[in-house]
Amino acid sequence: MTQEEAKTRIIDYVYGEMSELEIKEFETIMNSYPEIAREVDILRKIRSAINTLPAPELPQRIKSRLMVNAVKRAELHKKRREGLLTWLEKLFLSPAFASAMVIVVALGVGVHIIMLDHRLGDIERYDRIEKKIAVQDKSDAQPEQTPLSVEAEKTMIPPAQSQKLEAKQKKVPMKPQLERKVEEDTAVVSAPKKKTSYPVGKAESYPTLEMESGLPSASARSTADNIAREEKQDAMYLIRHARTAVKMGDLQGGLNLYRKAIALGLPSQQLRIVLKEAIDVAKSLGRKDIVDEFIKQLDNIK
Amino acid sequence: MIYVLVIFIAIFIKRKGFSSVSNSGTITDDQLYRLFAEGDAKAFGILLDRYGNKVFGYFFHYFGDNEIAEDLTQETFLRVITAATDFRGDCSFATFLFRIARNLCIDTVRARASRGVTSSLEDQVDDVRPLSEVIKGNSLEPDRKAFSDELQKAIENALGHLPDEQREVFILREIEGLRFREIADILGVNENTVKSRMNYALISLRKALMGFRP
Numbered sequence: 001m002t003q004e005e006a007k008t009r010i011i012d013y014v015y016g017e018m019s020e021l022e023i024k025e026f027e028t029i030m031n032s033y034p035e036i037a038r039e040v041d042i043l044r045k046i047r048s049a050i051n052t053l054p055a056p057e058l059p060q061r062i063k064s065r066l067m068v069n070a071v072k073r074a075e076l077h078k079k080r081r082e083g084l085l086t087w088l089e090k091l092f093l094s095p096a097f098a099s100a101m102v103i104v105v106a107l108g109v110g111v112h113i114i115m116l117d118h119r120l121g122d123i124e125r126y127d128r129i130e131k132k133i134a135v136q137d138k139s140d141a142q143p144e145q146t147p148l149s150v151e152a153e154k155t156m157i158p159p160a161q162s163q164k165l166e167a168k169q170k171k172v173p174m175k176p177q178l179e180r181k182v183e184e185d186t187a188v189v190s191a192p193k194k195k196t197s198y199p200v201g202k203a204e205s206y207p208t209l210e211m212e213s214g215l216p217s218a219s220a221r222s223t224a225d226n227i228a229r230e231e232k233q234d235a236m237y238l239i240r241h242a243r244t245a246v247k248m249g250d251l252q253g254g255l256n257l258y259r260k261a262i263a264l265g266l267p268s269q270q271l272r273i274v275l276k277e278a279i280d281v282a283k284s285l286g287r288k289d290i291v292d293e294f295i296k297q298l299d300n301i302k
Numbered sequence: 303m304i305y306v307l308v309i310f311i312a313i314f315i316k317r318k319g320f321s322s323v324s325n326s327g328t329i330t331d332d333q334l335y336r337l338f339a340e341g342d343a344k345a346f347g348i349l350l351d352r353y354g355n356k357v358f359g360y361f362f363h364y365f366g367d368n369e370i371a372e373d374l375t376q377e378t379f380l381r382v383i384t385a386a387t388d389f390r391g392d393c394s395f396a397t398f399l400f401r402i403a404r405n406l407c408i409d410t411v412r413a414r415a416s417r418g419v420t421s422s423l424e425d426q427v428d429d430v431r432p433l434s435e436v437i438k439g440n441s442l443e444p445d446r447k448a449f450s451d452e453l454q455k456a457i458e459n460a461l462g463h464l465p466d467e468q469r470e471v472f473i474l475r476e477i478e479g480l481r482f483r484e485i486a487d488i489l490g491v492n493e494n495t496v497k498s499r500m501n502y503a504l505i506s507l508r509k510a511l512m513g514f515r516p
Contacts, residue, residue, distance in 0.1 A: 011497055015475065015482070043504060046504060047476065050476055052453060053477075056358055056362045057355050057358070058375055059372060062358075062376050065376065066354075066379045066380070066383070067346070069380060070338070070343050070347070070350075070383050071343040073386070074343035075341070075343075077339055077340060077341040078341025079341075081340060
């Protein structure tokens, strides 16, 4: 503290509005500069003169009048507060409110369990997709199979998949399952009916419509439908999560999920749309490397 | 679990009956005011004991009129009673109280000015009774009492000639004992402005009391 600062702070010193440290600093300066000490002395004298003034006292009648008002107001506050508490007490102890609370808690627990189950289902589905993709990758990497091994596989796998293998053997380009299913359906409708006579006998010995038309049986078709539906659901599931990941800014995570969705091969239209959307997001975030990756994936679909 | 807890708390508070001011010495002004807002009249009694004379002194030194000081003190505390449930604790109770008092001061000064009555002590200091006449049971010896009366009159005279803004700062700091920070809060001005006004007030008082020797 300088001498000038000390002069401006005389009032703080006299009225005791300084910290211990400031007081020490001020007193050191005051001892070196008598004009500051004189100023402090005068102010102290003025203060002691003012302190001789007796403190005026509020008359008792005013105090009593004020207390009467205060008691009235306090009663009012008390009643209002008590009223609220009584109401709360009644509410909480009423059977209707208690039942409502039980229902709300039960609902809450139920929703929680469902959400948990849903989350577990998600994890299971993801694991299944992972496994499926791994199996597909493995089968793509395998060398061309011999007719014998194909025949062996045919006996082990469902009809829809055996058709895939047949197509492979005949070097016919493989069509997506959904397209093939549409063709099959139209074939059933448009197939010319053969005129056949059947011997009278047991019903089981009659050939079915499918057997006659050379189409797969109803059970084989339903299995193929189920697989197609499942694959579509899996792809949609991956797309949904990939989209969320991209929106949340996890571009790499989104990209990985898109790769998996593309590996499943369905449905390409939705994939194109969401990949373009992801490219926009990556561009806006300035992630050129990821943009290139997304474009590559888009090309893969084409 | 929570349900049962709420019921118990409600019953406990209701049976306990909100109050009480068992050890008033340790309870802060803010706590007392909140207790009053919850329905404890005793809490207000303690606040009145703590601040009644201070507020009365503030008005008395400001207007130099016992009657006005009584009316305004009563009005201030009535407003404090009414506003209890609205007090949010943004400032201390003292600041809150003196803000009300100061607003009443300003309103009174304006009302008096519009009626053509003098706005401060300035023009009526000569008619003001010495403070000792206002105070009950003043038992000073005759000589000392005479001197004290003279000194009081000189101080009151000097106070009456101070500009309003310096006088209110002086009263709040010197007579009511509020800190500069609190005064700045009440007046809504900078702390340095308050100190500067106080300095000017002290210089004026110093001049007025120059020839005074006991």
